[in-house]
Amino acid sequence: xxxxxxxxxxxxxxxxxxxxxxxxxxxxxxxxxxxxxxxxxxxxxxxxxxxxxxxxxxxxxxxxxxxxxxxxxxxxxxxxxxxxxxxxxxxxxxxxxxxxxxxxxxxxxxxxxxxxxxxxxxxxxxxxxxxxxxxxxxxxxxxxxxxxxxxxxxxxxxxxxxxxxxxxxxxxxxxxxxxxxxxxxxxxxxxxxxxxxxxxxxxxxxxxxxxxxxxxxx
Amino acid sequence: xxxxxxxxxxxxxxxxxxxxxxxxxxxxxxxxxxxxxxxxxxxxxxxxxxxxxxxxxxxxxxxxxxxxxxxxxxxxxxxxxxxxxxxxxxxxxxxxxxxxxxxxxxxxxxxxxxxxxxxxxxxxxxxxxxxxxxxxxxxxxxxxxxxxxxxxxxxxxxxxxxxxxxxxxxxxxxxxxxxxxxxxxxxxxxxxxxxxxxxxxxxxxxxxxxxxxxxxxxxxxxxxxxxxxxxxxxxxxxxxx
Numbered sequence: 195x196x197x198x199x200x201x202x203x204x205x206x207x208x209x210x211x212x213x214x215x216x217x218x219x220x221x222x223x224x225x226x227x228x229x230x231x232x233x234x235x236x237x238x239x240x241x242x243x244x245x246x247x248x249x250x251x252x253x254x255x256x257x258x259x260x261x262x263x264x265x266x267x268x269x270x271x272x273x274x275x276x277x278x279x280x281x282x283x284x285x286x287x288x289x290x291x292x293x294x295x296x297x298x299x300x301x302x303x304x305x306x307x308x309x310x311x312x313x314x315x316x317x318x319x320x321x322x323x324x325x326x327x328x329x330x331x332x333x334x335x336x337x338x339x340x341x342x343x344x345x346x347x348x349x350x351x352x353x354x355x356x357x358x359x360x361x362x363x364x365x366x367x368x369x370x371x372x373x374x375x376x377x378x379x380x381x382x383x384x385x386x387x388x389x390x391x392x393x394x395x396x397x398x399x400x401x402x403x404x405x406x407x408x409x410x411x412x
Numbered sequence: 413x414x415x416x417x418x419x420x421x422x423x424x425x426x427x428x429x430x431x432x433x434x435x436x437x438x439x440x441x442x443x444x445x446x447x448x449x450x451x452x453x454x455x456x457x458x459x460x461x462x463x464x465x466x467x468x469x470x471x472x473x474x475x476x477x478x479x480x481x482x483x484x485x486x487x488x489x490x491x492x493x494x495x496x497x498x499x500x501x502x503x504x505x506x507x508x509x510x511x512x513x514x515x516x517x518x519x520x521x522x523x524x525x526x527x528x529x530x531x532x533x534x535x536x537x538x539x540x541x542x543x544x545x546x547x548x549x550x551x552x553x554x555x556x557x558x559x560x561x562x563x564x565x566x567x568x569x570x571x572x573x574x575x576x577x578x579x580x581x582x583x584x585x586x587x588x589x590x591x592x593x594x595x596x597x598x599x600x601x602x603x604x605x606x607x608x609x610x611x612x613x614x615x616x617x618x619x620x621x622x623x624x625x626x627x628x629x630x631x632x633x634x635x636x637x638x639x640x641x642x643x644x645x646x647x648x649x650x651x652x653x
Binding site (some may be wrong): 307309310312313314315316317318319320323327328331332335 | 457460462485486488489491492493495496497499500501502503512513516517518558561562564565
């Protein structure tokens with residue numbers, strides 16, 4: 195039943211490897227940048243708030259596939275040389291996902307009481323020390339389930355990078371399909387792989403949610 | 413010494429602090445009381461630069477907060493503050509709450525900061541809770557950790573913003589005992605509280621605020637036995653009920 199998959203198994207798994215690599219970069223980069231985007235979205239300084247808000251609103255209102263395309267085709271014009279699909283995809287994903295992670299962090303920061311921040315300031319800590327040791331860790335813990343959910347979405351979204359020729363799982367499935375012509379079987383297999391990974395992810399998310407509730411930090 | 417000169421503050425149209433004048437000498441304990449919304453907490457927050465003010469001047473040890481170049485982070489290091497709702501960092505143990513600022517702000521070694529933290533936890537009477545998280549401490553214990561956290565920076569001044577009003581009655585005493593001990597040890601303290609027993613024992617001066625103004629000031633005896641204004645009298649009747 196899975197004969198075409200079996201014949202090309204390692205080629206396809208190589209594609210899954212690329213999918214994972216891209217996901218790891220996209221999620222970790224998106225979270226790191228998102229922490230700062232979330233802070234900027236709460237900034238009282240207009241010159242920080244307005245540009246970042248414009249960036250967030252812009253990217254949240256256009257489809258990801260356009261961002262991937264646009265970046266891949268515009269970068270060579272700006273930089274004067276072609277850029278490989280993988281780094282191009284990584285950068286587009288980080289810039290795109292950071293807007294979503296940023297909004298999650300913003301919600302997380304807003305759950306922190308003003309006096310908790312004042313307590314940190316009153317011991318002489320600076321804005322950045324307070325962000326690093328208080329706001330970010332607390333928001334991170336409180337928002338962990340949402341962050342994991344968004345990471346799962348990001349993992350699924352990486353399949354869109356096939357449009358710029360990146361050989362991730364879906365791209366390799368289509369390559370194999372061109373040779374084997376077993377569309378239902380091959381795309382069915384890809385769906386199964388995504389399903390399993392995402393189900394495991396949401397189990398992890400639920401586990402942390404319960405742990406957080408027990409520890410009284412949610 | 414903290415000098416407050418003709419301080420005025422507005423929240424939008426709301427005039428919260430009106431012409432506040434006050435001097436707090438080193439080693440003195442000043443108690444601020446008054447009905448809620450009278451500007452007591454706001455006054456404390458202005459003194460360590462957590463809230464801006466629009467008119468007047470605040471001078472801490474000769475440094476004016478009006479100076480645009482004033483380093484608020486440096487200023488806050490010498491003014492400890494304790495909050496009504498404790499505000500312990502929920503993701504850190506008691507000892508981590510206490511050692512954070514000394515290690516990050518004063519760059520103390522972890523060892524030195526922990527030794528100091530243990531000494532302070534002994535002083536507030538809960539050394540056995542060093543490794544407990546705030547969620548596993550009672551209100552009174554949390555507030556004592558919060559006091560230790562403020563003291564760890566070795567401040568010259570301590571400000572308390574209604575430190576016992578979120579506590580169950582049986583826990584109030586354990587917090588007040590720590591505060592009394594501090595005041596008797598010579599700490600300069602500014603306490604917003606309605607605990608008149610505390611005021612009687614340690615206050616050098618009591619300030620009564622109403623609608624953003626200091627309407628009365630004096631020693632405990634003057635204020636308590638012979639309030640000059642009707643508003644202070646009504647307030648005292650209410651809290652003594």
